[in-house]
Amino acid sequence: MxxxxxxxxxxxxxxxxxxxxxxxxxxxxxxxxxxxxxxxxxxxxxxxxxxxxxxxxxxxxxxxxxxxxxxxxxxxxxxxxxxxxxxxxxxxxxxxxxxxxxxxxxxxxxxxxxxxxxxxxxxxxxxxxxxxxxxxxxxxxxxxxxxxxxxxxxxxxxxxxxxxxxxxxxxxxxxxxxxxxxxxxxxxxxxxxxxxxxxxxxxxxxxxxxxxxxxxxxxxxxxxxxxxxxxxxxxxxxxxxxxxxxxxxxxxxxxxxxxxxxxxxxxxxxxxxxxxxxxxxxxxxxxxxxxxxxxxxxxxxxxxxxxxxxxxxxxxxxxxxxxxxxxxxxxxxxxDVDEGVGLRAARAALTTTGTGRLDRAPLVVEVNTRFSQAVDPATPTGITAALAALLPDTGRVQLEPGGELPAFGERPVVLVVHDAARHAWVRDTVARALLLRPDAIIVDTGIPAPPPEATHVATHGLSRVSAQAAAEWMLR
CATH class of the missing domain: 3.20.20.300 (Glycoside hydrolase, family 3, N-terminal domain)
Structure with a gap:
């Protein structure tokens, strides 16, 4: 031995x-x-x-x-x-x-x-x-x-x-x-x-x-x-x-x-x-x-x-x-540095429906679903940060499961969701928000549900460049 x-x-x-x-x-x-x-x-x-x-x-x-x-x-x-x-x-x-x-x-x-x-x-x-x-x-x-x-x-x-x-x-x-x-x-x-x-x-x-x-x-x-x-x-x-x-x-x-x-x-x-x-x-x-x-x-x-x-x-x-x-x-x-390849890929991956766009700083409502255990807890969705970089007065509210929607006011509204296809409460939240603000833009960073009759952006994942691509599209 x-x-x-x-x-x-x-x-x-x-x-x-x-x-x-x-x-x-x-x-x-x-x-x-x-x-x-x-x-x-x-x-x-x-x-x-x-x-x-x-x-x-x-x-x-x-x-x-x-x-x-x-x-x-x-x-x-x-x-x-x-x-x-x-x-x-x-x-x-x-x-x-x-x-x-x-x-x-x-x-x-x-x-x-x-x-x-x-x-x-x-x-x-x-x-x-x-x-x-x-x-x-x-x-x-x-x-x-x-x-x-x-x-x-x-x-x-x-x-x-x-x-x-x-x-x-x-x-x-x-x-x-x-x-x-x-x-x-x-x-x-x-x-x-x-x-x-x-x-x-x-x-x-x-x-x-x-x-x-x-x-x-x-x-x-x-x-x-x-x-x-x-x-x-x-x-x-x-x-x-x-x-x-x-x-x-x-x-x-x-x-x-x-x-x-x-x-x-x-x-x-x-x-x-x-x-x-x-x-x-x-x-x-x-x-x-x-x-x-x-x-x-x-x-x-x-x-x-x-x-x-x-x-x-x-x-x-x-x-x-x-x-x-x-x-x-x-x-x-x-x-062999190609600093732009990630953003090019993220832009190409966007799936969008509707014609809504942002003309001023919005209120971003992050409808928080728990990411999987494989994802580091500090990982951000990035949408709010990407929008704030372009529109500095962007506001942010986090909505936990069972939470009440905030008062939207007159500002444009962006709802950020993740894996709506997996979570009924997320889809219900989106439906309630659209009753109040049919002009809201929905951004899904995970596996999306079929788009509602509203402007909808699917990034198909969480990343800084995916968030940037979505923000650019909303301000197009």
Whole structure:
């Protein structure tokens, strides 16, 4: 048996941490072989932080969720410079999607970040989906497949690894896996026709990583979430689809799996299923060491074959080596700046009905729906800020569920809603507002309901540039 089990175990653990600098325990773990680190908005990721991490382990995989649109970690304060997947799918220009992916890759290359946990390759087949929605390119597998490929090629063409998620597909769910275990009620045939084509296409395009979804898919495994299922991870993804890159879990503290097992047991079960890296969104020194020790104990007790752990660690190192060998691509990408591509895409994605426009500063009523758990709480809709930049006297009111509409007065009214298709109370609020002010402009930043008989603007996602494009259109 290997004398270096502890290093192998650390190689497959990829934790997140609190703070804007690397804590001492994380630095020690990196020096002892920790294979990866995940960054979030709370870390205020920048070059100094990444240099801190690489000073302890030059080959560490530094990962981040930078999807563009709704999910951004680097631009959370003002909103992303790029529209998200749904907006790109609405435009349906794969060259534009590749350009957006390349600019996101360029942004990560400037920070020396190894891996982007993007794109979402989920087919949003269920409009009631609470966690994917506008993070998907759309509801059609062929559309999602071609834009998944374009995004992967854009990011990886900039020398940064991409990660297609959430295998085998989180699109047909009505439960957020951050909160509970979703079930995908689909036959093997439907999975093959609807959910798997984007992942198959990503593999064909050479995607370096795939992220598992914490999903119960009875057609594959009636007892275990896909992340912990050898049928899903090894037999299907490795065997049938032929993926040989690094397979990483979604964050293992998500309730879909955390409600079932301890972090250490999740790690062992996932590795046995065929996973290579464990994403741990937030942990402590004690938590990290407990997971490491659980993996080592499983090998020593014969529960986890050492060959399987060694194979997983080798795939982590292979991704690190791939990144190290792409320095010339990153240098070229850093010089290939296209600051306008995000706004061009956002403008092209706008779907509008009606002829209303603003000729003076409005009152913006933000009809607040809760974004999914994947979205950083600080992420703004951006519409009010975009309008205020053009019309400085713009007013703002936030309306919570069950809240009363404000007195509108004589000012123009803009109602900003999100995912009206999913929320009856939002549609009722819009209807009540239009009875009082038929001239109100409705802006939906999510999956829209059919437009009411009023001026309606659908941005198909949250981002700074989507908000700017909508504001420009209202002032046209």
């Amino acid at each position: 290997s004398g270096d089990l502890y290093r192998l175990a650390l190689t497959v653990l990829h934790p997140g941490f609190e703070g804007t600098s690397a804590p001492d325990w994380l630095r020690r773990a990196l020096g002892e072989g920790l294979g990866g680190v995940v960054l979030f908005a709370r870390n205020a990721a920048g070059v100094p932080l990444v240099r801190q991490l690489r000073a302890e382990n030059p080959g560490v995989i530094v990962a981040i969720d930078e999807e563009g649109g709704t999910v951004t970690r680097l631009e959370v304060a003002a909103g992303s410079s790029f529209p998200g997947n749904r907006a790109l799918g609405v435009v349906d220009d794969v060259r534009l999607t590749e350009q957006v992916g390349r600019q996101i890759g360029r942004m990560l290359a400037e920070l020396d970040i190894t891996l982007d946990y993007a794109p979402s390759a989920d087919v949003n087949a269920n409009p009631a989906n609470p966690v994917i929605g506008v993070r998907s390119f759309g509801p059609e597998p062929e559309l999602v497949a071609r834009h998944t490929v374009a995004f992967v090629e854009g990011v990886q063409g900039a020398g940064v690894a991409a990660c297609a998620k959430h295998f085998p597909g989180h699109g047909d769910t009505v439960t957020d896996s951050h909160l509970a275990l979703p079930t995908v009620h689909a036959s093997r045939e439907l999975l093959a026709e609807r959910d798997l084509p984007p992942f198959r296409a990503a593999i064909g395009a050479g995607v370096r990583s795939i992220m598992s979804g914490h999903l119960l898919v009875p057609a594959l495994d009636p007892s275990m979430p896909a992340t912990l299922s050898r049928t899903a991870m090894t037999e299907l993804l490795r065997g049938e689809l032929g993926f040989d890159g690094m397979l990483v879990t979604d964050a293992i503290e998500m309730r879909a799996v955390a409600a079932m097992f301890t972090p250490g047991e999740i790690a062992v079960r996932a590795l046995n299923a065929g996973v290579d890296a464990l994403c741990v969104g937030l942990t402590t020194e004690d938590g990290l060491l407990a997971m490491r020790d659980a993996i080592v104990a499983a090998v020593r007790e014969g529960v986890l074959p050492e060959e399987r752990l060694a194979e997983a660690a080798a795939r982590v190192r292979a991704l690190s080596a791939w990144y190290a060998g792409r320095s010339e691509l990153r240098e070229k990408a850093r010089a």
